[in-house]
Amino acid sequence: MLFGSTISNNLKWELNIDTIVKKVQQRLHFLRRLRAFGLTTQIMLTFCRSPIESVLTFSITVWFGYTTVKEKLRLNRVVKTASRIMGRDLPSLELYQQRLLGRVILISHDSSHPPHDLFNLLPFSRLFRSIKTRTNRFSTSFPPSRTSIVKTKVIFLPSVVHT
Structure with a gap:
């Protein structure tokens, strides 16, 4: 366990995803109880944002880029379950x-x-310079992959100025 995130010795995030899914499923039980008590959607949304979203997004910038499609589907499945319980759409892991x-x-x-x-x-320009990488592992690490993801988004942010 590394600062609350679980990483295996082969540098895969499967154990971390398993831990997250288990924690979220435990908290979904309480969300179901809130619905059974007839609480409003706003109160259930507040509950969803506090203990459920915080578990899902803890250190997400570190591990989400390395997850497989199967693991992302598992995570999105628990988000869809929470949205079905609440009766309203919740954002996926966007x-x-x-x-x-x-x-x-x-x-x-x-x-x-x-x-x-x-x-x-x-x-x-307001675009970030891409970082050249030689290995796939480094190209999916935080700085290189994030500059390519953020490139198109930064254009619309006038407050981003290089100092």
């Missing part, structure tokens, strides 16, 4: 990219942050 964008913006604004130099804006 918030992963929102969290990445926020993390990249924070790092690019903080010149004392260690990977600050990895997030350089192109001259006369």
